[in-house]
Every structure is written in C-alpha cells, then in structure tokens.
Amino acid sequence: MNPMMIFQLKKAWDTFQQNHPKFPLFLSAVSSEGIKENTVISIDITTPEGKSYSSNLKVTPSDLELIETLKKMKP
Numbered sequence: 001m002n003p004m005m006i007f008q009l010k011k012a013w014d015t016f017q018q019n020h021p022k023f024p025l026f027l028s029a030v031s032s033e034g035i036k037e038n039t040v041i042s043i044d045i046t047t048p049e050g051k052s053y054s055s056n057l058k059v060t061p062s063d064l065e066l067i068e069t070l071k072k073m074k075p
Contacts (some may be wrong), residue, residue, distance in 0.1 A: 035059055035067060 017024050021065040035041075057063075 030072075035064070037061055037064060 037059055038060040040056055041059065043054070045053040
C-alpha cells in the first residue's frame with residue numbers, strides 16, 4: 001500500500017472521529033465483545049429526503065479474516 005495513501009486514510013479517519021465521536025466508542029464496544037461467525041450486522045440509512053435503505057449480512061469466516069487484517073493496520 002502506498003504510504004501517502006495510508007497518511008490520507010489516517011487523516012480522513014481522524015476527521016471522521018472528530019465529526020462522529022460516539023461511533024469509534026461503539027466500534028470499541030462491539031470489538032471488545034468480539035464479532036463471531038454468524039453474527040448479523042444490520043445497516044439502516046435514511047437520506048435527508050426521507051428515503052430509507054436497509055441491509056444486513058451474516059458474518060462469515062472470510063469476513064472475520066478481513067476484520068483481523070484491518071485490526072492489524074490500526075496505528
């Protein structure tokens with residue numbers, strides 16, 4: 001991975017954390033419990049116009065591998 005891209009990603013994440021301080025705390029709480037295979041993750045999105053989108057996924061072993069890889073990238 002390009003070091004400059006990592007720097008840009010870190011800067012974007014820092015800004016995201018400043019804009020949404022409760023979300024990283026939520027992620028920490030979830031990760032402390034541990035996401036396990038067959039955990040269901042649901043996402044609901046509502047646009048400013050009121051249109052709603054909803055989806056969910058059941059965590060697979062390959063999803064867990066991705067999560068572990070992302071954890072290792074944490075500074």
